[in-house]
Each structure stands twice: as structure tokens, then as C-alpha cells.
Amino acid sequence: MRIKAEKRPNHYVCLSEQRSPHAGRLPESDVSRADGSVPVFVARGLTKIYGSGDAQVVALKDVDLDIRQGEFIVLLGPSGSGKSTLLNILGGLDAPTSGTATWRDHDLTGASDEALTTYRREHVGFVFQFYNLIPSLTVEENVRLVAQIATDPMTPGEALDLVGLSHRADRFPSQLSGGEQQRVAVARAIVKRPDILLCDEPTGALDVDTGRLVLAAIAKVNEELSTTTAVITHNSAIAGMANRVLRLSGGRIVREEPNLRRIGAYDVEW
């Protein structure tokens, strides 16, 4: 089912309201809203341990998390707190040592490599700090490469339009600024109409103005396509854009805060 674009108000009910007994009785038409109560991701007791013996690192400790359809989540926390590990498990790139995670009816923790590959290909768009565009292909060709292996993609032109880069379609990555290259990476991540957009420090290498443009592109995708979105950042001001902010420390979610007054990308202070 393709979820139609839906404008949502800038204000959101707080978590306790979302979890009220009435929340479970939302009509079907409300299910795609960020203020609906349907969790699409459900993680329980996620623990990730790297290495063994003295070299053992506990990257995640007993993490429970629900993410609802269409939510915009921001993950904050110091370096090494487990943010990427958590995002990678949600994206089917990594498996926990113990615990369970599901996206709708997809088991992300006991699944075969093949099933995870299918899950990633059909449902997940990734954006990383470094753009990893193919330098010998034009912008349009970079985006088309992903569209070609997707089941119900938008056209590369539509994806580039969403990130405001239609006019750069015929350029090569080396002819673009860092921010433009990252927006191409966002277009490449969304051209397949992913259900989930996972962004690991997408503005980590960018200056203020280009960072805002990238964030605006991500927010637009979340808003217009109801794509469930998680963004890892070091910049706590970006948290203002979220529906909900998760703070990690030492492999745990130590705080979880609804954001009652969302700001736009252009209001983020660096």
C-alpha cells in the first residue's frame, strides 16, 4: 500500500496522550500519521556485544524501542554511545547479540542474510555522513541505479525534484558542492520510495547552510511521503525538527522526549 502525502500540523500530542487507551482505536485512515499509535518498529532487549574477553565492547544494552509509522526520530548521544549500532540493526545491516527487533512482520534479528537483503532493498533508504556517489556517473545515473532494482520507484527526476536538484541532473558528483552531493545521496535513498529513511550523521561533514538544505530535503520526504525517519546527529539543535528525541549513553536510551513544538530545517541553529 502506498501511503499518500499528507500534511501534518506542526504540533504533536505528547507521548502519554499517544499511548492513551483511545490511541489503539484510531481509524485506518489515521494509521499513517505520526501522531497515530501504530508502532512499525518494535525492539525489545536489544544487546550488541562486539569482541570477547578483555576486548569486549558492549555497544547496546537491553534497549527497548517502539517507532511509529511516519515518525521523525532524532538520536543524540556522545560518540560511542551506540547510535549507529542501533540504526544499523533497524536497517538490517547488523544483528544484535540478543534481543528482538521487528519492522512490521519482518523479523530483523533471526532473519537470514538473504531476507535482510530483501528487507533493505525493498524498505530501507540509508544516508551516511559520506555520500559514496559513483564519480563516473552523472547525478541522474547515480539515482537511476537504485531505481532500476526497486519494485515501485519514483523516477530519478522526481527524487531529484524532492531534494531540489533537478537542475543538476547531468552533472558529475565532482562538479557539485558537498551539500549538493549529500542531497543526491538523499535522492538516491528515497527514489525507491522506502518505508524507512535512516540517516547516520547526514550533516556531519557540512557547513550550516548546506546542512540546512539537506535537513530540509529529509524533512520534506518525511512529511510528503510519510516515510518513517531516524536521524543520528551530534547537533542537538537538529532535535528540534523531530517528533521524538532519543538520547543514548553507554549503549542505553537514557532519555526519550516528545518534541511538542517542531522547528523547520531553516530554523536549526548550528
Ligand SMILES: Nc1ncnc2c1ncn2[C@@H]1O[C@H](COP(=O)(O)OP(=O)(O)O)[C@@H](O)[C@H]1O
Ligand atoms: N564493528 C565493531 N567492532 C568492534 N567494536 C565496535 C564495532 N562497531 C562499533 N563498535 C563499538 O561499539 C560502541 C558503539 O559504537 P557506535 O554504535 O558506532 O556508536 P556511535 O554511533 O554512538 O558513535 C563503540 O564503543 C564502538 O567502538
Ligand SMILES: [Mg+2]
Ligand atoms: Mg556512529
